[in-house]
Amino acid sequence: MALEGSLQDMSLVDLFQVFRMGPKSGMLILQHEDKRGVIYVHEGRLLDAFVVQGVARTVIATRDEAVLSLLAWHEACFVFRHDLSVVGRPTRIEHDAEWLVLESMRRSTRTPVASTYQNLTIETRLQLSPLPNSAESSVSLDVDQWRILSHAANNEDLQTICAATNIDKERTFRIVNELLAIGLVEIAPPSKRRAPRPAVAPPTMPMAASSEPSSVTPPQHFTQPLNDCAKVAPTSTAVGRSLLTAIMRRVSEL
Structure with a gap:
C-alpha cells in the first residue's frame, strides 16, 4: 500500500x-x-x-x-x-537526512519547518525523542545545540532554557526547530497538575456566653485517664527501682 x-x-x-x-x-x-x-x-x-x-x-x-x-x-x-x-x-x-535538513535550514532565510512547529512558546516544554536502535546519524551539532539538547533531557521549558544558556529567544526557537526537524527532541505533553487540597480550618473552641471569667469543669473522660496515670506512676517507678536494685545486687555477687 x-x-x-x-x-x-x-x-x-x-x-x-x-x-x-x-x-x-x-x-x-x-x-x-x-x-x-x-x-x-x-x-x-x-x-x-x-x-x-x-x-x-x-x-x-x-x-x-x-x-x-x-x-x-x-x-x-x-x-x-x-x-x-x-x-x-x-x-x-x-x-544523511539529518545533515541535509540542517543544511537546508541554514541556507534558507525562512525556516522550512517553521509552519510545522509554529506553536512554540516560552512555556513549551521539551523532551528527548525515542530513537530506534537502528538509527545512526553523522550530523554534528554546534555548542549551542548541545547546550539546549542537554536541557531538553531535563524536560525544561524554553523560558528556563533561555535563562540557563543565556541564548536569546529568537535563536533558541530556531535551534529548537532544528532539533525537532532532525528528530532529536520533541514537544513534551502538558503535565497534569494535581488540584490543591482545600484548606481545612482548625477546630475552634466554643466561646463562653459571658465575658466574665468562669471556672470550667472538664468532662469526666478528660480527667479519668490523667487520674489513672497519676495512680499508676508511683507503682511503675517503684517496680523499676526494685528491678534495678536486684540487677545491681546480682552483678556484685558475680
Missing part, C-alpha cells in the same frame, strides 16, 4: 523521520507544477535523488543538491512506493 499525501499534510522532514523509524525501503516521488523529484530510500537511509523539470524531463539537480532543493518545497503532492529493488542501487548521496 502506497503512502500518499501532500507536503502541507506531512512535510518532507516528517517523511524522513517516518522512513527512519520504519525503516522503509522504496521510492518517494514528489510533484510540484512542472517539476518532479525522486528520492530513493533503503532501510531509512537516503540513497539517491534527482529533480527534473518540464516535458523533456530536464535534470536540474541530483544527489545531495536534489534533496536540498526538495526540502525548499512547501507545496507538492507525494507518493511513496515500497520497492525492494532499491537494494541494488548505489549510494550517491554523501550526507
Whole structure:
C-alpha cells in the first residue's frame, strides 16, 4: 500500500523521520507544477535523488543538491512506493537526512519547518525523542545545540532554557526547530497538575456566653485517664527501682 499525501499534510522532514523509524525501503516521488523529484530510500537511509523539470524531463539537480532543493518545497503532492529493488542501487548521496535538513535550514532565510512547529512558546516544554536502535546519524551539532539538547533531557521549558544558556529567544526557537526537524527532541505533553487540597480550618473552641471569667469543669473522660496515670506512676517507678536494685545486687555477687 502506497503512502500518499501532500507536503502541507506531512512535510518532507516528517517523511524522513517516518522512513527512519520504519525503516522503509522504496521510492518517494514528489510533484510540484512542472517539476518532479525522486528520492530513493533503503532501510531509512537516503540513497539517491534527482529533480527534473518540464516535458523533456530536464535534470536540474541530483544527489545531495536534489534533496536540498526538495526540502525548499512547501507545496507538492507525494507518493511513496515500497520497492525492494532499491537494494541494488548505489549510494550517491554523501550526507544523511539529518545533515541535509540542517543544511537546508541554514541556507534558507525562512525556516522550512517553521509552519510545522509554529506553536512554540516560552512555556513549551521539551523532551528527548525515542530513537530506534537502528538509527545512526553523522550530523554534528554546534555548542549551542548541545547546550539546549542537554536541557531538553531535563524536560525544561524554553523560558528556563533561555535563562540557563543565556541564548536569546529568537535563536533558541530556531535551534529548537532544528532539533525537532532532525528528530532529536520533541514537544513534551502538558503535565497534569494535581488540584490543591482545600484548606481545612482548625477546630475552634466554643466561646463562653459571658465575658466574665468562669471556672470550667472538664468532662469526666478528660480527667479519668490523667487520674489513672497519676495512680499508676508511683507503682511503675517503684517496680523499676526494685528491678534495678536486684540487677545491681546480682552483678556484685558475680
